[in-house]
Amino acid sequence: MTRALRIIASNPMSLAGLLLVLLIVAAAIFAPWVAPFPTHNTAVIDFAYANQGPSARNWMGTDLVGRDIFSRILYAYRISLGLGIVVLIIAAPVGTVVGLLAGYLGGWTESVLMRLVDVFLSIPPLVLAIAVLGVLEPTLTNAMIAVTVMWWPWYARLVYSIARSEREEGYVLAAEVIGAPTAHIAFREVLPNCLPAIITKMTLDMGFVIIIASSLSFLGLGVQPPTPDLGSMVAEGARYLPDSWWMTVFPGLAILLAVFGFNLLGDGLREVLGVDE
Amino acid sequence: MSALLDIRDLRLGFKGLRGITEVLHGIDLAIAAGERVALVGESGSGKSVTARIILGLLQEARAARVSGAVEFDGRDISTMPARQRAKLRGTEMSMIFQDPTSSLNPTFTIGRQFAEVMRRRQPEMSREACDRRASEMLAEVSIPDPARVLSAYPFQLSGGMNQRVMIAMALVNHPKLLLADEPGTALDVSVQALTLRLMHDLVERHGTAVLFISHNLGVVREFADRVYVIYRGRIVEEGPTRALFDNPGHAYTRALMSAVPRITGAGLPEVPEVSDDFLAPMVRHTGGAA
Amino acid sequence: MSLLSVESLSKTFQTPSGPVHALRDVSLSVERGECLAVVGESGSGKTTLANMILGILAATSGTIRFDGRELPVRRGPEHRRAIQLVQQNPLSSLNPKRSIGASVRLGLDTYGIGARSERWARVEAALEEVGLPGEMRRRGPSGLSGGQRQRVGIARALACDPELLVLDEPTSALDVLVQARVLRLLNELRAEKRLTYVFITHDLAVVRNVADRVAVFKSGELVETGETARIFTAPEHPYTRSLIGAVPVVDEDELQLRNTLAGEQ
Numbered sequence: 114m115t116r117a118l119r120i121i122a123s124n125p126m127s128l129a130g131l132l133l134v135l136l137i138v139a140a141a142i143f144a145p146w147v148a149p150f151p152t153h154n155t156a157v158i159d160f161a162y163a164n165q166g167p168s169a170r171n172w173m174g175t176d177l178v179g180r181d182i183f184s185r186i187l188y189a190y191r192i193s194l195g196l197g198i199v200v201l202i203i204a205a206p207v208g209t210v211v212g213l214l215a216g217y218l219g220g221w222t223e224s225v226l227m228r229l230v231d232v233f234l235s236i237p238p239l240v241l242a243i244a245v246l247g248v249l250e251p252t253l254t255n256a257m258i259a260v261t262v263m264w265w266p267w268y269a270r271l272v273y274s275i276a277r278s279e280r281e282e283g284y285v286l287a288a289e290v291i292g293a294p295t296a297h298i299a300f301r302e303v304l305p306n307c308l309p310a311i312i313t314k315m316t317l318d319m320g321f322v323i324i325i326a327s328s329l330s331f332l333g334l335g336v337q338p339p340t341p342d343l344g345s346m347v348a349e350g351a352r353y354l355p356d357s358w359w360m361t362v363f364p365g366l367a368i369l370l371a372v373f374g375f376n377l378l379g380d381g382l383r384e385v386l387g388v389d390e
Numbered sequence: 391m392s393a394l395l396d397i398r399d400l401r402l403g404f405k406g407l408r409g410i411t412e413v414l415h416g417i418d419l420a421i422a423a424g425e426r427v428a429l430v431g432e433s434g435s436g437k438s439v440t441a442r443i444i445l446g447l448l449q450e451a452r453a454a455r456v457s458g459a460v461e462f463d464g465r466d467i468s469t470m471p472a473r474q475r476a477k478l479r480g481t482e483m484s485m486i487f488q489d490p491t492s493s494l495n496p497t498f499t500i501g502r503q504f505a506e507v508m509r510r511r512q513p514e515m516s517r518e519a520c521d522r523r524a525s526e527m528l529a530e531v532s533i534p535d536p537a538r539v540l541s542a543y544p545f546q547l548s549g550g551m552n553q554r555v556m557i558a559m560a561l562v563n564h565p566k567l568l569l570a571d572e573p574g575t576a577l578d579v580s581v582q583a584l585t586l587r588l589m590h591d592l593v594e595r596h597g598t599a600v601l602f603i604s605h606n607l608g609v610v611r612e613f614a615d616r617v618y619v620i621y622r623g624r625i626v627e628e629g630p631t632r633a634l635f636d637n638p639g640h641a642y643t644r645a646l647m648s649a650v651p652r653i654t655g656a657g658l659p660e661v662p663e664v665s666d667d668f669l670a671p672m673v674r675h676t677g678g679a680a
Numbered sequence: 681m682s683l684l685s686v687e688s689l690s691k692t693f694q695t696p697s698g699p700v701h702a703l704r705d706v707s708l709s710v711e712r713g714e715c716l717a718v719v720g721e722s723g724s725g726k727t728t729l730a731n732m733i734l735g736i737l738a739a740t741s742g743t744i745r746f747d748g749r750e751l752p753v754r755r756g757p758e759h760r761r762a763i764q765l766v767q768q769n770p771l772s773s774l775n776p777k778r779s780i781g782a783s784v785r786l787g788l789d790t791y792g793i794g795a796r797s798e799r800w801a802r803v804e805a806a807l808e809e810v811g812l813p814g815e816m817r818r819r820g821p822s823g824l825s826g827g828q829r830q831r832v833g834i835a836r837a838l839a840c841d842p843e844l845l846v847l848d849e850p851t852s853a854l855d856v857l858v859q860a861r862v863l864r865l866l867n868e869l870r871a872e873k874r875l876t877y878v879f880i881t882h883d884l885a886v887v888r889n890v891a892d893r894v895a896v897f898k899s900g901e902l903v904e905t906g907e908t909a910r911i912f913t914a915p916e917h918p919y920t921r922s923l924i925g926a927v928p929v930v931d932e933d934e935l936q937l938r939n940t941l942a943g944e945q
Contacts, residue, residue, distance in 0.1 A: 119407060283773035284783070287833070290734055291787045291840060292760040305777035432855035433826070578721035579882055583926040605855065608885075608928025635930060647930060649860035651885040653912060654933050658864050658889050663827065663857050 121381045130377025137371055141190040148184035156339040167359055174359035176349070182359060185341035186367045192342050193371065196253070197322040200260045201315050208268025209304070209311060215269070216276025217285075217299045227273060233266040239328060246334045256335040260325055264318070271314055275307045309386035317379035320372035327368050343368045392464070393420040394566055394599050395444065400458035402439055402448065402623075410455060413439060414623045417458075421599050423566065426590075428602040428614035428631070430646075436623040437603045441569050443467075444601070445485060446475030463566060480510045483567040484560040486589075489576040490552035494544035500524075500555055501540035504562065511563045527558040530595075531588050550581035557589050561596060568593060571603045586613055607650055611635050619643050621668055629675025639675070641667035681748055682709035683876050684733065684844060689742035691728050691900075702728040704900045705742070710844070715870060715877040717891035717908070719884065719923070725900035726880050730846050733878060734765055746844070761791050764837035768849035770829035774821035780807075780832045781817025787840035806835040810865060827858035831865070838869070844876045852883060863890055884927050888912055896920050915941055 121127045145151045149172075159179035167174045173182040215226040233241070245259035279285060280303070288298045327344030329335035336342035343364045350360025402414035414436045421427045431437045442448045446467050449456050460467040463482065467475060479485075487493040495503060501517075504524035508515055521540055528536035531554040544552055553574055560568055573589065574582035590613055593600050604610050610617060610631070617634050619627040619642065627640040638644045645668070649661045691703040703725040710716045720726045731737035733744060738753040745751065751759055764787075767773040774783055784803045788794060794802050804814030810831040821829055830850060837845055850866065851859040867890060870877055879891055887894055888908060895905040896917065904917040915921045925942025929935050 116407075123407075282775075283767045283769055283771075284775040286736075287765065287767065287773055287783070287836065288786060289736070290760075290765045291790055291836075292757060293786055293790050297786075302775055302778070306775070308777075432857065579884075579928075580721065580922060580926040583928070606928055607856070607930045611930055612928060636932075646856055649856045650930050651860070651863070651883070651889045652931070652934050653885050653888050653924065653927055653929065654937050655888045655909070655912065658860055658867065660864065661857055661860050663861055 117385045120385045121378075124381060124384070126377050127381025127384070130374050130379070130381055133370060133374030134378050137190055137374060138194065140187050141194045144184075144187040144191055148181070148187045150181040150184040153180040153184045154188040154339075154341050164353075164357055166357075173363040174357075176346075176360055177353075182346070182363050185346065186343070186364060189341040189343045189346065189364070189367070190371070192253070192336055192340065193323045193326060194319075196257055196260070196326050197319045199257050200264055200322050201318060203261045204264035205268050205311060205315055208265035208270075209272045209307070211265070212269040212272030212274075213276050213299050213304060213307065216273040217280055217303055218295070219277075219280070223273075226269070230266045230269045230273075233263065234270065236263075238263040238325065242325065242329055243332070243334060246329065251334045251337065253336050253340070256326060256329055259329070260322060263325075264322070267318075268311065268314070271310060272307050275310055276303050279303045279306050313379055313383045313386060316375055316382055318375075320375035320379075323368060323371050323375075393461075394423045394425075394463060395419070395421040395601070396459070396461040397440075397444070398459045398461075400440070400443065400460060401456070402436070402443065403455040405453045405455060412623065417620070417623070417625055419618055419625065421567065421601060424597040424599055426593065426600045426602060426613060426615045428604060428610040428617045429620055430604055430607060430610045430617060431620035432605055434622075435620045437605075437620050438571055440620075441485070441571050441601065441603055444567075444569060445479055445483065446470070446472075449475070480507055480565075481563050482565055483569065484563065484565040485569045485571065486556050486560050486573045488572040488574075490556045490574075491544055491549055491576075493556065494552060496544055499541055499543055500547075504540065504559060507559055508562060523562065524558070527562045528555070530592060531555075531558045533558075549577050550585060553577060553581070553585045554588065557585065557592065561592060561598060564596065564598075566599060568598050568600045569603070570600060572605070573602075575604075575606070582609075589613075607635075607646060619646070624669075625672055626668070626670070627673045627675075629673075633675040637675075639673035641665065641670055643673075682745075683712040683714075683747055684878070685709035685745045686729075686733075687743045687745070689729070689732065689744065690740045691725075691732065691737065692740045701900050703732075703739075706897075706900075706902045707742075708895050708902060708905060710876055710878060712843075712876055713870070713874050714893065715879055715891045717887040717894045718878060718880045718897060719882065719887055719894055720897035721882055721923075723899060724897040726897050727848065728900075729897075730765075730848055730878065730880055733844075734763060734846055735760065757791060761787070761840050762843045764840050764842035764845055766830075766833050766837050766845060766847045766850045769853055770826045770833060771853075773833050774824075774829055776821060778820070779818055780821055780824070783821075784817065784832065784836045784839050787836065791840060793839070793841060803839065806839045807832070809838065809869070810835045811861075825858070826854050827862060830854060830858075830862055834862075834865070834869070838873075842875070844878065847877055847879045847881075849881055850879075851886065852881065859886075866890065884924055885929075896923070912937075912941070 121131055140147060157180055161179060162175050163179040164177055165171055165175045171181045175181055211226050215223040241263045242259040245262055246255055249255040285298060285302060288302050326335055330342045330344035331348040336345060338345065346364035347361050350357065354361055397417060397419040400414055400417040401412065403410040403412045417440060429437045429440065439448060443456060444460060448454045449468060450472055456468060501521055501524060505517055505520035508520050508523060524540055525536035528539055533539055533554055574585050586609060602613055614631050617629065617631050618625050621642045627634060627643045638647050645661050648659050687707050689703060689706045693700045693702055718726045718729060728737065732739050735753050735755050743750050746759060774780060781803050784806055785799055788799045788802055803817050807816055808814050812828060812831050851862050854862060869875060881887060891908045894908050894911045896903050896919065898919050904920045911920065915924060921942050924938060927938060929938055
């Protein structure tokens with residue numbers, strides 16, 4: 114652990130990533146206490162302060178109905194991070210199991226599973242998510258389902274390629290000669306060697322899930338008002354550009370910071386965990 | 391007398407998270423023009439990093455701390471600018487690696503790779519001239535059909551064939567010094583024996599000096615005029631091959647010798663893996679060529 | 681009765697450029713307690729033979745008998761347990777993410793050897809048997825030297841309580857001093873436990889000092905077989921002679937022997 118921290122700290126970019134992520138996570142967790150206007154995450158209306166630029170009272174300005182944008186961004190981080198975590202907690206294990214079985218067992222299991230993965234990968238992710246949301250109601254839960262459906266195949270492909278090369282390692286041969294059960298070899302021998310790459314990818318993906326989820330809500334397909342979401346805030350503000358620039362720029366920057374932070378941290382982890390490109 | 395290669399008090403450390411780890415503790419090594427010298431040691435003894443320093447490759451590594459003098463042909467490699475060092479490689483000194491197939495570029499024909507090597511020395515050389523010269527070299531390493539080999543890609547040739555190509559390529563620019571790092575270890579024994587014999591004859595004919603790096607005492611005995619034994623970053627014994635093999639003086643060399651299995655079936659004597667005696671002062675055999 | 685006997689065994693691989701005969705009509709036997717060296721260069725078929733003995737590869741034709749009974753490829757736990765492997769590459773043969781104790785214990789868990797509660801004690805005993813401290817079981821393989829890893833590989837195979845060990849170039853990746861000690865260990869273990877070895881190698885000098893009998897393979901065929909002492913005093917096949925002629929030697933006695941053996945036509 115201390116070694117990991119030392120490696121991350123020795124690279125200013127990774128350190129910046131770690132600090133950014135910690136900052137965002139803290140902001141999301143403590144939003145109700147940190148936000149200057151903790152009630153502004155709902156359908157509050159305060160026309161006295163509507164459509165104001167950044168000021169001492171509202172650091173990032175206010176929206177059309179007078180809600181504090183800074184407060185809403187903090188709450189929006191809660192939604193984004195929660196969504197990212199749920200998506201990855203489902204997508205990563207599903208993809209991992211599929212990839213592991215395909216990569217280690219080979220043969221027809223590999224053909225069937227990986228062709229299925231190819232089918233999913235051949236559809237552009239955003240299009241797939243929009244299609245899913247077109248069938249289902251555009252709610253937060255359904256947004257999560259949509260993003261999860263398009264996300265697991267990437268894990269399947271990652272784990273598949275690692276498992277395939279690990280299959281050739283001597284320790285797998287040793288376990289096979291001993292006659293260990295297939296499940297033992299796949300999950301206890303091969304899987305631990307895939308974990309560093311999976312964890313790194315999950316970190317990098319947090320940023321991308323946030324972008325995709327924001328894109329969906331930007332299109333009006335994700336989180337519905339009045340719940341604050343970075344994507345829908347950008348969408349809403351975009352109509353009033355360039356005059357009310359703060360409505361778009363600050364939520365946009367918030368997305369950028371989150372994605373940037375998780376990417377830098379992911380690159381740092383890659384180094385710590387010794388994952389090859 | 392002046393040596394072609396003269397290494398004095400060479401030290402090397404690597405900077406890691408926990409300070410500097412020293413891997414070479416002051417090595418002295420000299421090679422006269424045309425001399426075949428072996429540096430023999432086990433893995434981690436520092437023999438390969440020594441070769442990389444001579445090639446000027448480690449001086450540029452960020453974590454490496456190199457000190458001491460490495461004089462090649464009267465010039466100090468360590469203090470030379472990086473560009474000049476790069477110019478020496480492949481012209482004045484060249485190298486043969488352990489695995490011939492992976493050290494050749496799989497995407498170019500042998501002929502093209504030859505041309506590239508030759509143009510390092512004579513940039514204006516035409517492809518026809520290169521091919522002619524390459525054919526001569528390939529014939530020298532007993533490749534019967536040089537034209538076919540020149541138009542082939544490395545993966546179309548056997549490991550033994552690639553090894554010969556490597557040898558020919560390493561010598562085509564008439565280098566003064568050839569560094570051979572465990573050549574042929576990846577090959578079958580009979581192929582290895584054959585290529586070593588070829589290499590031996592060839593460097594003798596061309597008067598090329600060789601630093602032969604190996605862990606295999608038997609191979610060293612057959613190839614080298616003089617031997618350095620390296621153990622944990624220190625030279626522990628030096629002398630003419632015959633004298634050193636017939637009468638090893640250092641405890642470490644003696645342990646190595648007795649640990650080598652013999653085809654005469656002398657059995658497997660009890661030999662320590664490590665011992666304080668291995669750190670005893672260096673033994674130098676007199677009457678050597680140097 | 682021989683512990684292992686192989687009768688007219690053949691293996692043909694179908695490749696896009698036509699069939700490749702990896703092994704052709706090979707018959708040989710190994711007595712209980714014996715060390716048979718299987719010698720050959722790359723492409724000789726020695727690894728194919730080993731894989732068929734281990735049950736990793738199916739034969740195209742021919743049979744393998746173990747203790748008198750025919751060995752199928754899909755074999756029961758009793759036969760699996762009895763034939764174990766020590767691999768060449770000590771770097772890849774241990775799982776970097778598992779403790780060496782877990783690797784050694786795998787066989788115990790698979791075959792249900794010993795009570796659950798005493799398996800760690802058995803693991804430690806197995807490590808001590810190969811000259812490693814028992815408490816080393818908690819460590820991962822990354823900090824171990826090549827020789828130590830190879831000892832762990834031997835302990836892992838021995839933990840299954842096998843009768844036959846297939847040793848696939850077990851010392852060719854090791855330094856000379858380490859090799860000598862591992863070879864001594866293998867000799868001692870064989871005597872102590874009445875183990876039978878099929879020792880696959882290309883190194884004839886090693887063969888001379890560990891094997892009772894030698895089988896020389898070339899391009900999938902068995903070209904010569906005989907007592908080790910006989911092979912190294914009067915090799916019959918020209919290929920055997922050429923192999924001996926290529927051995928790098930370190931002293932005068934060896935040089936003389938090599939030159940007489942290789943020179944005899």
